[in-house]
Amino acid sequence: MQYISLRNLKFMLHEVLDLAGLQDSERFGGFDDEAIDLSLDAARQLADQYLWPAYRKMDKEKAYYRDGEVHVLPEVREGMRALGESGWLSAAWGFEESGQQMPLTVQNAGSMIFQAANGNLAAYGFLTTGAANLIREFGSDDLKATYLPRMAAGEWQGTMALTEPQAGSSLTDITTYYERQEDGSYRVNGQKIYISGGDHTGVDNVVHLLLARQKDGPKGIKGVSLFVVPKYLPTDGGLRDNHVTTAGIYGKMGQRGYVAAHLMFGEQGPTRAFLVGGEFRGLNNMFLMMNEARIGTGMMAAGSASAAYYASLQYARERPQGRHPGNKDVNVPQVLIIEHADVRRMLLFQKAVVEGSIALLLQCSLYEDTYRLQRDERSKLLLELLTPVAKSFPSEYGNEAVSMGMQVLGGAGYTDDFPLEQLFRDIRVNSIYEGTTTIHGLDLLGRKVMMEGGKTVAYLSEEVSLDLRAAARFDRVRGVAEKLGRGFQQLEEVLRHLLGLAQREEDSRVFLADATVFLDYFGLHVIGWMWVKQATAAAVAFEEAATVGGRDMGVDEQAFYESKIRTAGFFFDYVFTRTAGFRRTLLSTNRITLTTASEYII
DSSP states (O other), X not given: OOOSOHHHHHHIIIIISOOHHHHTSTTXXXXXXXXXXXXXXXXXXXXXXXXXXXXHHHHHTOOEEETTEEEOOHHHHHHHHHHHHTTOTTTTSOGGGTOOOOOHHHHHHHHHHHHHHHHHHHHHHHHHHHHHHHHHHHOOHHHHHHHHHHHHTTSEEEEEEOOBTTBSSOGGGOOOEEEEOTTSOEEEEEEEEEEETOSOTTSSEEEEEEEEEETTOOSGGGGEEEEEEESXXXXXXXXXXXXXXXXXXXXXXXOTTSOEEEEEESSSSOEEEEEOSSTTOHHHHHHHHHHHHHHHHHHHHHHHHHHHHHHHHHHHHHOBOOOOTTOOOTTSOXXXXXXXXXXXXXXXXXXXXXXXXXXXXHHHHHHHHHHHHHOOHHHHHHHHXXXXXXXXXXXXXXXHHHHHHHHHHGGGGGSTXXXXXXXXXXXXXXXXXXXXXXXXXXXXXXXXXXXXXGHHHHHHHHHHHHHHHHHTTOHHHHHHXXXXXXXXXXXXXXXXXXHHHHHHOSOHHHHHTTHHHHHHXXXXXXXXXXXXXXXXXXXXXXXXXXXXXXXXXXXXXXXHHHHHHHHHHHIIIIITTHHHHHHHHHHOOOOHHXXXXXGGOO
16 A cells, blocks of 8 residues: 655655755765665655554554553554664664764655654654653753653653643643742642643653643743653652543544543642753743644644545546546446546645645755754744744645545545545644644744744745746746746735735734735745746756766656656646635735624624
């Protein structure tokens, strides 16, 4: 069963993205093209063995809570250990931390293989990596020595414990509190809800990275600190109960094998906590994991959409149905449904969303790698600007893509004989995870586009302009490049209009009323950029093949590159056209969502 294209991942890493700066560096020099390919091949083998076979089973035999314990399938424990023992959970760590010094760009390409094979199981592992990275960055030497080896091995789970019953995304309103003891240690009291990976039998311990407020301390984010709070306290004699109590788990529409727990701290005895980073810097420090998790959510969504695409593509190539319009001869054999134009439209939409999303996620990963190496402002600001899109586009458009995949199968897609119905349920939550799409729209328009006096958008325009000039060399790519160029000119006009509102209006609600619409509008331009880059790389490959003594290109390779150019054309003719409607909405002087009183929504 194909659930992702390794050929596409290698195309992105070797032909679209410029990894030369990474590969020439001392830190990442061990990852030449051959090492990258070997890593991706190994990831696929691991996914085939441990993740994909458990995907449907984790849904049908879902996690359950009984007698104070959260039970998951044995395959979760096996998969976690496999991810740990193979080094994927700590792949990007330095040699001194027993890591591989793998570029994040390569690690995330591998992660997308795991997410496409089984996002529910993969999420346990890479949530653990994110929590461990917080300890690596801000924790004491003792915390690192105590927790990192077991988390990297997949033996201990990591979590991000933020949400509370009265405070969802509004983290300034959390009430879980901490107190410092006379011996200098800390204790926490409170509740956390919807905690992914919060407790389960697939690991020996759960390590919560938890935000808590100083008891009777400053209000708002000023009084919030970050702690390591383990379910069990490591001692010389083993593990001791830390009174982290699981009240239950949530019944979910999808991701039924990926636990979301309701946790209580300090209710059945003192719960010890260990400060991570400076006191009152909790939210600032937690943003390291939150930003990683936002990219991770985009990868989870892209993985689900990828698995759905290849499932529906396989079905379309095997299912005969009907004849071409105009052919009424019942004696003529039926054609495969992939021969019908509208089925091809749905498949091309899926492909455009999946491969556009993967391209953006890897581009963001490259900016992160570059920033780690050079500490340059440009890479950091571009990553900041694109993160809301990298999280929201795969989640929102991926949901639509999986729905189209179900439509390709017709009635069969609605049954559990095929994985589409599970993928449709599983992907839906990604637009909610790590901040809803609305929150990311507010973040993009209200903060990111204005960072450093607008440098973020200026840097993006420069990047796009370089790629448009490269595309203009090729007749078959020039047309889509021109469409994107005109689109970016109009985007700049819309942005000037919106920023003008911000300057003129005393009420910021006017400026931000359609922030989610702007996120969609902006995101389509970003994905259009990704498709221009891919189409240009395909055109370069054809040019090299046509050169005397150039690269040898077989039939399959020709089809691969031709598919890239044609999918780029489809994106601009069928998907990018949505920007016209978004533009009209954003430029409109109507304030219907603000002026319609709540009593009229009946």
